[in-house]
Amino acid sequence: MPPSPARIVVEDLRKSYRVATRPPVGPAGLAAWLPSRRPWRTIAALRGVTFTIEPGTITGLIGPNGAGKSTVIKILSGILRPESGRVTVGGLVPWAQRLRHVGRIGVVFGQRSQLWWDLPVDDGFALLRDIYRVPPTLYRARRARLVETLRLADFLDQPVRQLSLGQRMRAELAAALLHAPPLLILDEPTIGLDAPSKLAIRAFIRDLNRQDGTTILLTTHDMHDIEALAERVIVIGDGRVLADSPFETLRATTLSGRRLIASFDGPPPTLTLPEGVSRLPATGQTLALDFDPARIAAPDLIQLLTQAGGTAGTAPLADVTITRPSIEDVISRFYEHHASSP
Amino acid sequence: MIHAATPYLAAFRARWQTTMRYRAAALAGFVTQCWWGVINIMIYAAFYHGAHDAAGTAPLGLHQTVTYVWIMQGTLALMPWSCDPEIADAVRSGAVAHDLLRPIDLWWWWSCRATARILGRLVPRALLIVAFAGLVLPLAGLGAWALRPPASLPDAALFAVSILMGLALSASIVVLLNIVTVRTLSPAGGSAVITPLALILSGNLLPLALFPGAVQTLLILQPFAGLGDLPCRFWLGTLHGGRAVLALGQQAAWIAALTMIGRASLRRTLHRLEIQGG
Amino acid sequence: MNGFALWRRYARASLSGQTRYPGAFLMQMAGHLATTLMGFAAIWVLFHRFGTVRGWTVGQVALFYGLVNIEFALTETIGYGFERFGDDFLRTGAFDRLLLRPRWTVLQLLGHQFRLRPLARLAQGAAILALGLAMTPVRPLLFTLPMMLWAIAGGVAFFLGVLIGQAALSFRTIESLEIVNVLTYGGVEAGQYPFDLYARWFRQLMTYAIPLGAVSYEPMLAILGRSPHPMAATLAPAAGFAFLAIMLLYWQAAVRRHASTGN
Structure with a gap:
């Protein structure tokens, strides 16, 4: 089955959270036992976000912490349901058709592992093959290619907890791509990595996009990631799209100084x-x-x-x-x- | 002198405050303990009622056993279940060497933290259980299921002393569990061994007095008796004179012994960490 | 690959992870075996002192004790993902990772950890059950064996339902979840003795509202040939499956709600 093109359409996305605030407990700690009303605060995370992403492109999503980036990522990954607005990824509504949707995307969170801590890398891959129902022949070819391009051969038999951060990120990328998803979502993929690892990961992502036509959406705090990869940049701030332009425009204006x-x-x-x-x-x-x-x-x-x-x-x-x-x-x-x- | 104690008092206060925050956990614990108490009491009552002749010869009467059950449920948080959760986290994240090589006496530091955590968990739960089993049950007409007051005022005072010694004992065991966690890099092993020991040997599962007469002396001399059984005996008024002195002496001796063992093995652990860097 | 085969793969992966620290593992097994053995030792001591309880012998109580421990032990081996859900999945954000995979969350959590530790309780429960069978006359094997398996299946369904309910509750609160121990460990504690030792309100609560009695006391009465309603007692374990089905519906609703609140 050829991968269906992952066109992403996001229209007027809105989302707010309710958070509980906690009163101080005082020196004896007794105030925690007195009856008190827990005040709830509502925080608007997204106040109407709209954009469209064409298949086969690389888009960078940037913004300060708490601006709404990760809310957008979570909604696009199908694990969060917005209050209002329309989202389709390759024709599917992520949260409504979650099981079908997540089978067609790959997600890498820089600060979270999706591999099994105590299992050797290769055993984790085999488990993912079964979870994603990847046919054996396809899996063998896919795995061989990823092992080669991401240079995983040296530590395939090591438990994930023994890997260096750079090795782990490479393994994570392979894990997210074993089922050949047409869309790859990367949340801070280079965070905490040393310079050579960052370069290797950027080169891999670029090749993946060029050779397989994989659509890539990434968030990052590192301007070099954006510069090396993104054809287009969406700036999110305060729950809104502040700017949405080709990278060249950004370079000529804001990044030139x-x-x-x-x-x-x-x-x-x-x-x-x-x-x-x-x-x-x-x-x-x-x-x-x-x-x-x-x-x-x-x-x-x-x-x-x-x-x-x-x-x-x-x-x-x-x-x-x-x-x-x-x-x-x-x-x-x-x-x-x-x-x-x- | 006061100045030297400042960091340890601060550790105590901080831990107490965090523990007191968990109001919902304490309420849930209270309900669980009441439930447990009720099941146990129904079972004991069935045994006592079913066998009138044996009940006469049993070392504890039914109402004493019921009181014993409630004291045990009320002081459940006194048990040294597991190591300091923050030590377990530090071991997991690999930051433990940092934590250990601070310019303080680590044994006192850990011991203060453990005492504060145990107290913070114990006080609210114990008060709630006393209120439920001592006041609500008799008022609801379930006097037969109720916690009865201590036998006399001196007995109550001795109970208080014995509980405080139990607290010190428990804290010194928690410090030992901390050390085992640092040495084996996992909190699971230590608590897997301590939990069954504490459950059965403190009298929590069954009053020690109901065990066969042949093992009574051994049961009373072992350290876990000081975590529950000995305080209970003071409350019930079954320990007097020389035996009372012996019981308190037993608790003090175990506190001293476990403290010495703890300090010595902590010294060795730190020495090893300084050389290997964790 | 179908769900069951996938679950087996998960289990195998989890086993190889657990035996990686053999020292800590053996210590845990020994501790767990000791804890559970102490439970029956306490019962033995009570019978030693009092003789019988309301006409029940120690051999008969051993049957109740063995059955409920086997049921809970089997549940714990497969249900650990649910038991630890609040701490290990929600608080750490690891639940999102499960949602990112194209498989039913329940299946993934069942496979999260196939634990060996409860096998200590299982071994102990089986041994006590065997002891009880040796000491007590029961109905013919042709009835007893299938009835026992049916009761165990219902019991596993019941306890699994409790753990799934506990996991679903942890979307709302993690702090007060200790209360579910009333049904898990408290359920095992209560199920170890024949229910007629308990007060009427307790017996009815634990049979009709929460079908613990239906998967422990009633089927064992049938096996002992002491049930006043043999037909009903024989069918009783089905209540465990009904309970599980209700808890699964609750779980699905909680997961849906989680996706719209986000945390």
Whole structure:
């Protein structure tokens, strides 16, 4: 059976939670025993989210913690039912047709394992084969390919609890893909990994998308993940879609800026800033500047600082670091934009 | 002196507060214990009523056995069921070496935490059971099923002393369970061994006095008697004079012995951790 | 692969996980065997002191004791996923993982852990039951054996229903779940003795509202040939299956509700 194309349609999705608040119990702990009303608070997690994702694309879903990202992921995975709104994934309504739906998706949570802690990796795979009813010949081919591309051979016979985090994530990816799902949902897939592991995982995801045409939806806090993978970025904040644009647009606008931090051996020089450079409040012997590389190139800016340093009683330039905006910076810019526009 | 005790008092207070938070758990425990008490009392009553001649020769009368059952249900939280749950978590997550190598006397630290946790679980449940079995049942006309008051005021005082010693004893066993958990990397083994011992040897399953006469001395000398049976005997007023002194001395001796064993094996465990890093 | 075959695979996987720490495992088995043996030792001590109880002999009580322990032990080997559901699945978020798999949640939880530890209780229950059969005259084997198996099946269904109900309740509260012990461990405690030792209200509650008596006391009366209504006593274990069916409906409703509240 060929995998059905997983077109995702999300329309005006709304969801709120009720949370109980707890009064303090006091030094003797006795207040816990007095009758009290537990006040409930309602928190709106999603206030009308709409987007469509075409089969075969890679989409990044970004936003601060508590913005509603994981609520969207949970609803798309069929484990949470929204208050209102319409969702279909490949024609199925995830929560209403859960068993059929989850058989056609793969989900990886970066902070949660779906493999069995005490079982060797390969035994876990075999169990998943039976759970997902993967035909034996298909399973053998699929497993062989995943073992090769994710380089699992060395630790297939080790219990999951003995794996390093990087090894475990590779095994998790394979586990989510044994049944060849047309849609792969990744929730923070690179969290906590070292640089080589991150690179390997990104390369694998890209190849999976290109070769198998697997649709990929990922959430992340790492801007490099987005940069390396996403063709399109949806920014979620405060339960709403703040921005939904191709990655190139994001790169040209919000992601273009750079921050330069210059440290000096003594008090930094005062200098007149050229066009496209703004100064941030900084302390002691450092100087922090935000600049737009399209208007002034980084080497030129460094040269300027080198010349200014050491003159008129100020200290010479000692070191420079250039960073790109973090995901939090990008999002706070969207928030500002969102707040200033009606 | 006060200053030196500060961290341990803080540990006690924090643990007490967390434990007191679990109001629903305490209420559920109370209902469970009442249920248990009722089943047990019905069974004892059937045995006593069915055999009039044997009841006369039994070392405890039916109403004494009923009182014994209620005290046992009320003080169930005194039993050292398992190690400190946070130690079990730390062992599972592998962070245990961090926890152990703090600049404090770990035995006192653990012992204070254990005492606070046991007390926090014990006090609400015990008060509820006393209220139910001592007040509600007689008022409901079920006096035959009720908890009767201590035999005399001195007996009540001795009961209180004995329960406090039982608390210290239980805490010192919990510390031993903590050590076993750290050594075997699992909380399951230790409690699997302690649970049956505590259940039968404290008198919880059956009053120790009802066991055959031949094993009575052995039963009274073993440490778990101090967790339930000896306090019960004080309440019922069956321990007096020299035997009362002996019973309290027995409890004190076991507290001292288990403390020494605990401190020595904790020292060895920490020494090993310092070398191997967990 | 059908449900039962999948469950067997789960069980095998879980077994190989458990025997990975043989030291702790053996300690647990020994402890569990000791705990359960103590239970009957206490009964033995009581009979030693009092002789009989309301005309029942120790051999007859051994039959009740053995039957209910076998029923509960079998349930514990397969129902552990439900027993630990609140702590191991809900609080950790691991339940979401089950929902992400295209199989019935009940099947996945039954397979979660096939435990060997309760086999100690099973061995003990079987031994006491055998002891009781050796000491007590019962109806012919041709009736006793199928009746015993039928009673055990009903008992497993009943206790499994209790554990599933407990798991469904843990969607609402985890803290007060200790109360379900009244039916599990408390049920075993109560079922170890013939029900006519108990007060009338208790007997009726535990037979009609909660069909423990229907899977322990009534069928054993039939086996002993002492039932006033032999036909009803023979059919009684079916009540265990009815109870299980109701609890499964409750479970399905609780899972649906969970999906709309999220936590």
